[in-house]
Amino acid sequence: MTKLSVVLPAKNEEGNIGPLIEEIHNALNTNVTFEVILTDDGSTDNTGKEAIDTASRLGCALTLLHHPQSCGQSTAVHSAVRHAKGEWIATLDADGQNDPADLLGMIEQAEQLSVEHFCIAGFRNKRKDTAWVHFQSRIANAVRQFFLADGVPDSGCGLKVFPRQTFLLLPYFDHMHRFLPALIRRMNGEIVVYPVNHRERTVGVSKYNVWNRLWVGIVDMFGVMWLRKRTKWPTIEIKHTDKE
Secondary structure, rough: OOEEEEEEEOOOOOOOHEEEHHHHHHHHOOOOOEEEEEEOOOOOOOOHOOOOEEEHHHHHOOEEEOOOOOOOOHHHHHHHHHHHOOOEEEEEOOOOOOOHHHHHHHHHHHHHOOOOEEEEEEEEOOOOOOOOHHHHHHHHHHHHHHHHOOOOOOOOOOOEOOOEEHHHHHOOOOOHHHHHHHHHOOOEEEEEEOOOOOOOOOOOOOOOOOOHHHHHHHHHHHHHHHHHHHOOOOOOOOOOOOOO
16 A cells, blocks of 8 residues: 655646656655655646656656646645545655655654644745745745644645545645645644755746735635634544444
8 A cells, every 4th residue: 555645746847856756766765655646737848758757767656647737736736636545645846945855754753643634744944045035935924824823834835744535625725735734723633843954946936926925825814714713623423333
């Protein structure tokens, strides 16, 4: 049985995706049964081909999904999780700024939990972005934390580990990937913040700016607040009687 499905939402990440898959393979290959699920979200470069060539060379289990039209990161993650076989899901950004070496520590954290629903959320406490990008993220995180109070200081970090079945119980909407800890906490799930490495982007440009980091997410944020207030997640005790 596959323990971990590593989910990579990618758009135009040629030059990044091959080295990232190789790093994932080297980090996990002798430690856990895993697969890589890559959603090529409307790329116009050779992201998909580079991924397949790299995985074939390494003997790494890879499933490539392709969206002919870009649908956004949340939809790319959702498509990948639906096709995943692993008990747990690990998400990473495909730009290479997340370090796959952190996955083993996050898996160890997950193995110590006894709850059904959880999220190990990465925290980039030493970011390698420009001062402007860092400033934008600080504003976005401060606003989300003020309204949602999910205990996560870095909701934009792509590195997360959670059960596949937990994710499939979540309401799907665009930009949901930004609110996974808040949505999982709404299910009485446990949230663990895990400090992770962060690296400079070497190829390509960021898909995010101050508009889609903060303003576009405001409507979604208030939607998540509404969901939390309207949700009742009961503790269920089950008793059975045997047939005579």
